[in-house]
Amino acid sequence: MAAVTSNSTREEQVKALQKKEARRRRLPLLPALLFTIVVTQVPFLMSLYYSFTKWTVTPPSPREWIGIENYTDAFTNMFFRQAAMTSVIMTLTSVVLSVILGTGVALLLDRKFFGQGFVRTLIITPFLVMPVVAGLVWKNQMFSAAFGVLNWVLNQVGVESIEFASKFPRWSIVGVLVWQWTPFMMLIILAGLQGQSSSVIEAAKVDGASPRATFFQITLPHLRPYIELGVLLGSIYLIQVFDHIVVMTGGGPGSTNVPLFVNQRSIGGGWRFGSASAFSIVVVVATIILATFGLRVLSGLLEGEEAA
């Protein structure tokens, strides 16, 4: 290195300059970083502290330190386990179903046909609908036994009306979530399909590959990062689902997920802040495990960019 031969003051100068440059680069980042740390990490640390205390707001009681008691309670609480199960099942099924359907719809839209753009616009609309509205419209106007369009269709083919939201609370909610998130997955996967080079597909066709083989051996591997991105973003939002459940079933049998459960125990009426905090910390830890996996996916995505 050239620096070895130069005198030490020069070296120091270079170092100082580098430091200055690093600080200059950091500066634009700081406002966003500080804001995010304050607004997201402070509440989290407070939750962590509360989770080791016994603290009931109504009736008011002093906050006392009780160690890990809330946690042992959380793990033996049957209702919490059920809520955790519901969260896992609802998130998993709605993500998987919307990815599969989204891929199917994307393949349908990735062909030239009359009204292509219009049909795509129709299909993305559910994603834009306010969640409480989506829940209410489906519950009252699609699923309802008395006036629901879905039941009207079933009646035409000789099936008796079903009050979906109360008979199948969990799956009714999953249905609405899939309706809202399929368009989102479709858009991401469509972006992937349109970035696929046509020469590879042509070559496969010339070589006599069947459309099915072409899809599974060429298109699907190409789509993988897009599908991963869809799964990642979908999971982040779907694990937090609250609005749909509140307006559709209010947490009826099998549809209370963790967000709803924690809410019921704290400011939604239970007012047991200590134990509610312990529940939420357990959720955070579980989510961090999921996040580690998610971030690895993300890391793969970013590395792809660096290589390019």
Next chain:
Amino acid sequence: MSNNNAGPVVGKRTIGGYLLSVLAWFVGFLFFFPVFWMALSGFKTEADANGPPKLFFEPTTEQFSEVTGDTTGLLSAGEAFSNSFWAVVISTFFVMVLAVPAAYALSIKPVSKWKDVLFFFISTKFLPIVAAILPLWIIARELDLLNTRLVLIILYTAMNLPLAIWMLRSFFSEVPKELIEAAQIDGAKLWGQISSVILPIVAPGLAATALLCVIFAWNEFFLAVQLNPIEGSTVPIWVTGNVSTRGNFLAKLSAASTLATLPVIIAGWMAQKRMIRGLAMGAIK
């Protein structure tokens, strides 16, 4: 967007291709139907809406004037829309003000550990909001922020910031390096560089990002209902207020829902292509 997709051309004029097009249209209508039905029911009388599904009826705008009219003691449409409007517009403005320089520091002139920083931002989206709602409620109560627009503005800014940084970073990394270097030789300072060279190029991306923030903030219900149940309530809360336990409400609810969703649906239709490019392309290219 490239039009030279190979797969699609296959069987374009065959019966199979024709059937696939018909299927695409059918799926399109299937997905859109509940929204169409909601808007349609908004023009019905309660008698028409609360009965077997009816496609043809005498349309009326009676429900729209009823839901937008004031009823004492209830959250009025005007109040809810103005609360939502200000919470959404100001929070989106703050998001952009914070995210543009941050995205710059993560892409064009990256800080040394830009990946870790980006991870940190995204990881805050993994924290379930329920884990924070309790302390947030306590802090807001201590600071007298419950039932104010300000509390929603702050939280919507935090909620959308990671996604905005993620999207903007991907748009920024598409700016040709030569352009930035040229601006540097000209001695342009940071803000001069951002405003004169980068912003014009990424303007469509900025618009798409802002629109996505608007959509998420406009539709947000959980924080609003927890922190602002009495005053400063937003449109989603106003919609749920039209559900009544007594008497028929479906036509009224449909009218309210249509008004509530319309702004965001139109915004989304306009931005659909760019939104996805921002979400998907920068991450994968």
